[in-house]
Amino acid sequence: MNRGSKSGAMLVELIIVLLFFSVSTAITLQLFAAAHDKSEQNRVGAAVLTQSEDVAERFYASGLSASAFFAGEGWVNAGGGLFIHETPEAEFAAECFAEVVGAGGAVGTLERATLIAKAGDRVICTLPLARYMPKEVAP
């Protein structure tokens, strides 16, 4: 084999290797980017879910009416029983209702709220909350 054809073969080999390397690198980078994206979604989703559970449990433990609880937590009252709270990662909304049970509240009140947690356009969870407060313990 003369010197010219040998260097030509080497060049072809080099080009094939570079081509393989570039294609594989592109695929690998996309994979890492997708993995990072999913991992970030998971991190935010888990954190927002934990925060939502925390709010729900504090509501159950508070002994307050739904609107008084969310107002006391510093959530912004958007009117019509809707309270909004924003964090850098998520947006929470709570729609509060109070169902009076029995004529003139003779039995008690069912305090209800629907807590919706969103991260970007993704709804992480929708928690229906309800706490029955007999009239003797109602605030």
Next chain:
Amino acid sequence: MTRVKPEYRVGIGASSILMIFVVLCLTTLGVLSYASARADLALTERRAERVMAYYEAAAGAQRQLTQIDAALRACEGDFTAFDAATEGLGLERDGDEIAFQMEMGGDQRLEIAIKVDFSAFPMYDMLYHRVVNMEEWVIDDTLNLL
């Protein structure tokens, strides 16, 4: 006599093979990290479903308590009247203890029990409010671990 010195030369082939090996390693790591991230996300989504199912059941239980309390107040100490008023609510009464359950799906349910005291206000005390797994726990004793 002159000895011919052997010539050692690393050609392009060795470095190519090394590069291919490195790229294959990177690709494998990328696939593994993607699979792991996807599995974690699926687990979080499943957890979100379970949390929503729990609060749905807990809210249902509170609505049930509303009806029970209204019936207790209306029956004025007469459990026969109470049973008639709450027929169809799925309550199990044993003396002054009333139990009911809310389905949560996924082989789980929320069990609630209250103890009635007509002389007190409110007329009941919560005995338990617990999530119970209905799936039978099968112990794997095929390995002799001790």
